[in-house]
Amino acid sequence: MSINKTGSAVWQGGLKDGKGTVSTQSGALQEVTYSFAKRFEGEAGTNPEELIGAAHASCYSMALSMILGEEGLTPERIATEAKVSLEEVEGGFAITAVHLDTVAKIPGADDAAFQDAANKAKEGCPVSKLFNATITLEAKLES
Template sequence: MTTNTASARYEGLGKDGKGSISTKSGVLSEQPYGFGTRFEGKPGTNPEELIAAAHAACFTMATSFALAGAGHPDGTLDTQCTVTLDKDGDGFTVTKSALTLKASIPGITPEDFARIADEAKAGCPISKLLNCEVTLEKSLAG
């Protein structure tokens, strides 16, 4: 079993409050977040951006391991993830996580690539965690 931790602190409440996020590894250390970073494009991060980063990283790693396990030891995977936050009554809901994969895998057929990528999307732990629509667009160079 693997566990990881992160923490968040919020000073002041509501729209005027300001928060910070930190991770055990230190990759994020008191990274600012709040209403402005989430809804107004101000510098800092927000929960949806962090989810998108986690989903892109997890899916890309799952795809990499699946490709290697299928006998494809070399290649490049580039994934972008867009997480959508929609108004839901008085609150908000994450409604979609859209993965876009661009890959270059020598010697793979388009059919094998599509199957492996789809299986990786379904098996990725972050895909399993998310309670929203998860989509995948994929393209194979060469």
């Protein structure tokens, strides 16, 4: 089985004075602007790293839910934040790390089972498999 989804971007102008828009096939994002200032200078708006973080956090949360379900556990809530690190390296910039921070409320779960499921999800999530970066995880179980 193969599932194909698309995201698209249009860029106009030079690196620092140009601007772009990003859209998704579903229409969830429709010509949302991005720019050098939004990416590197803290200007409000989206940027590639933020979008990657959202994709990773959502994929990880779904993978964790699946793994917990395989263990007979149903989460009430999984909240995940993905902190994407963009650093200047030899030859330019690179995403060097992603830190996943997840907090879950899972009736009947003990911490050992939760930590095992959390780490399996980190390794098995399709977006995790995409990265050549170090991916770290902090997982907390709410009672």
